[in-house]
Amino acid sequence: MRSRSIIGIAPLLAPVHVLILSVIVLPSLYVVWLSLNESSFGQAPTFVGLQNYIDVITDPAFRSALWNTVLLVVVAVHIELALGLGMALLFAGGLPFRRFLLVAVLAPYAVSEVIAVVMWRFLFDPDVGPVTLMLQSMGLPILDWSFEPSHAMILIALLTIWLHLPFTFIILYAARLAIPSDLYEAARIDGATAWQAFKRVTLPLLGPAIVVALLFRYIFAFRLFSEVWLLTQGGPARSTEVVAVYLYQEAFSYNAFGTAAATAWIMVLASLLLGAGYVFILRRQVSANANA
Amino acid sequence: MRTRNLLAAIGKTVAVAAMLFWSLFPIAFIVMSSLKPGQDIFAVPPRYVFEPTFEHYVSLWQQWGAFFDGLLNSTIITAGATVIAIAGSTFAGYVYSRNSSRMLDASVLFLIVVRLIPPIVVTLPLFPIVNVLGLNDTHAIMMVLYATFFVSLGTVLMRTFIDQIPRELDEAAEIDGAGRLTVLRRVIVPLAAPGILAVAVFVVVFAWNEYLFAFIFTSTRAKTAPLVISEMIGSIDGVDWGILFAASTVQLAPVLLFVVFMNRYLVAGLTAGATKG
Numbered sequence: 001m002r003s004r005s006i007i008g009i010a011p012l013l014a015p016v017h018v019l020i021l022s023v024i025v026l027p028s029l030y031v032v033w034l035s036l037n038e039s040s041f042g043q044a045p046t047f048v049g050l051q052n053y054i055d056v057i058t059d060p061a062f063r064s065a066l067w068n069t070v071l072l073v074v075v076a077v078h079i080e081l082a083l084g085l086g087m088a089l090l091f092a093g094g095l096p097f098r099r100f101l102l103v104a105v106l107a108p109y110a111v112s113e114v115i116a117v118v119m120w121r122f123l124f125d126p127d128v129g130p131v132t133l134m135l136q137s138m139g140l141p142i143l144d145w146s147f148e149p150s151h152a153m154i155l156i157a158l159l160t161i162w163l164h165l166p167f168t169f170i171i172l173y174a175a176r177l178a179i180p181s182d183l184y185e186a187a188r189i190d191g192a193t194a195w196q197a198f199k200r201v202t203l204p205l206l207g208p209a210i211v212v213a214l215l216f217r218y219i220f221a222f223r224l225f226s227e228v229w230l231l232t233q234g235g236p237a238r239s240t241e242v243v244a245v246y247l248y249q250e251a252f253s254y255n256a257f258g259t260a261a262a263t264a265w266i267m268v269l270a271s272l273l274l275g276a277g278y279v280f281i282l283r284r285q286v287s288a289n290a291n292a
Numbered sequence: 293m294r295t296r297n298l299l300a301a302i303g304k305t306v307a308v309a310a311m312l313f314w315s316l317f318p319i320a321f322i323v324m325s326s327l328k329p330g331q332d333i334f335a336v337p338p339r340y341v342f343e344p345t346f347e348h349y350v351s352l353w354q355q356w357g358a359f360f361d362g363l364l365n366s367t368i369i370t371a372g373a374t375v376i377a378i379a380g381s382t383f384a385g386y387v388y389s390r391n392s393s394r395m396l397d398a399s400v401l402f403l404i405v406v407r408l409i410p411p412i413v414v415t416l417p418l419f420p421i422v423n424v425l426g427l428n429d430t431h432a433i434m435m436v437l438y439a440t441f442f443v444s445l446g447t448v449l450m451r452t453f454i455d456q457i458p459r460e461l462d463e464a465a466e467i468d469g470a471g472r473l474t475v476l477r478r479v480i481v482p483l484a485a486p487g488i489l490a491v492a493v494f495v496v497v498f499a500w501n502e503y504l505f506a507f508i509f510t511s512t513r514a515k516t517a518p519l520v521i522s523e524m525i526g527s528i529d530g531v532d533w534g535i536l537f538a539a540s541t542v543q544l545a546p547v548l549l550f551v552v553f554m555n556r557y558l559v560a561g562l563t564a565g566a567t568k569g
Contacts, residue, residue: 012387272405
């Protein structure tokens with residue numbers, strides 16, 4: 001059985017691993033080599049050690065892109081978490097037409113980044129956007145996102161939250177449903193208020209799911225490209241650039257492959273670091289399940 | 293007590309209304325605006341009652357032939373990517389579910405780690421390589437790219453779903469003389485269908501909507517619908533919002549309906565994907 005199995009399973013494993021090796025792993029390793037060289041179109045690469053990394057880290061444009069990315073990730077992902085948690089609890093508390101509401105809340109998941117940009121651009125159009133008009137009629141300030149970088153960032157954050165809230169919500173809702181109802185029964189018999197039950201039962205038991213949702217969203221939000229590119233192209237004057245847009249500009253606008261590659265590896269390392277946290281939690285959960 | 297219950301009920305109703313408005317208003321607004329007569333799109337205040345017209349769809353058809361080519365390309369690429377991803381994930385998921393060794397466990401961890409690499413990273417080396425191979429702007433390369441970025445998640449998902457199928461079933465089939473492929477086809481695939489559908493939802497939504505790879509790797513022959521729409525946003529002679537809304541509605545409608553009908557599998561896939569790797 002054993003000797004036969006390797007030969008038997010190799011062809012079944014091959015497609016997945018060939019694809020991943022040739023499209024993701026080997027190119028990523030090649031990016032390491034690229035990042036240690038200076039190169040451009042039609043120019044032989046010369047080895048420069050870590051110079052590209054130093055250039056990138058000391059580039060004010062990169063720093064501003066990194067700052068924008070971190071700001072967006074932290075703000076958008078935590079608002080998503082708060083909203084997602086609120087919605088999960090609302091659903092868990094029992095709602096009429098639950099299935100319909102669930103599908104409605106999932107709908108943004110189906111929307112492409114491009115279409116989302118079309119929607120939100122029009123909703124917040126400074127002249128004719130319905131949301132702009134509504135804000136004006138209430139005497140509130142509007143988002144002048146095509147001129148004001150901070151306003152553009154708010155719009156990008158809104159768009160990101162809108163697109164990804166279904167994911168955060170589903171993770172938290174599934175985790176909430178997995179909490180046995182007798183725990184709430186017990187809390188009620190002990191005279192716990194709703195707030196106490198939330199603090200002592202819901203929150204601790206949702207802990208791992210919250211961390212998983214957060215880490216996942218940190219990792220994916222860190223790659224943010226399309227929303228920013230389609231809304232502002234990083235402008236005006238590179239003020240709304242995020243790391244992925246910076247990378248794209250270095251590679252495809254300035255043909256500076258060395259610094260683009262260094263940026264790419266900075267992105268990979270940041271993601272791996274966040275991912276290490278995720279794998280750690282996953283492992284602990286697996287061993288906890290095994291012991292239970 | 294009664295007033296408290298009433299307040300709670302009102303609070304809940306407001307919360308549900310806000311949730312619905314937030315999720316559906318932007319979508320409804322696009323679809324509705326695509327049917328508004330030209331001048332009504334910019335009416336102040338926005339008009340919610342109007343005589344629906346298909347004029348923007350007609351203009352879209354007349355002026356943006358590229359969009360319909362884009363839809364066709366998107367359909368071909370999405371179908372191809374989905375088939376590749378499902379086949380690969382099912383084969384590998386089956387192996388991971390039914391076998392275990394130190395090597396295999398390590399390679400599952402490897403699949404999880406691969407998901408952490410941002411797609412934009414690989415565009416850098418792949419762009420010249422794809423050019424040299426003459427695969428630039430082809431359906432094939434887009435299928436491969438889209439499938440590859442989901443086979444790792446797909447494999448882990450399929451393993452989770454196949455784990456729920458009792459091993460006794462494959463063993464019984466093997467005793468009856470069935471080979472691995474027959475077991476896969478007759479036992480695993482039918483029983484793991486929910487998993488296959490979950491993988492399908494992920495890949496279809498991703499491949500149909502994706503922008504970055506399409507932007508970098510396609511230009512004319514394999515240009516996808518989202519890319520054509522992005523060109524409409526950036527067109528020099530100003531945005532024709534009516535046509536843009538019509539195109540957005542056409543691109544969005546099929547994938548939205550798909551997600552609505554497959555919502556069970558999407559939910560199952562999302563939760564299994566996040567908690568099992």
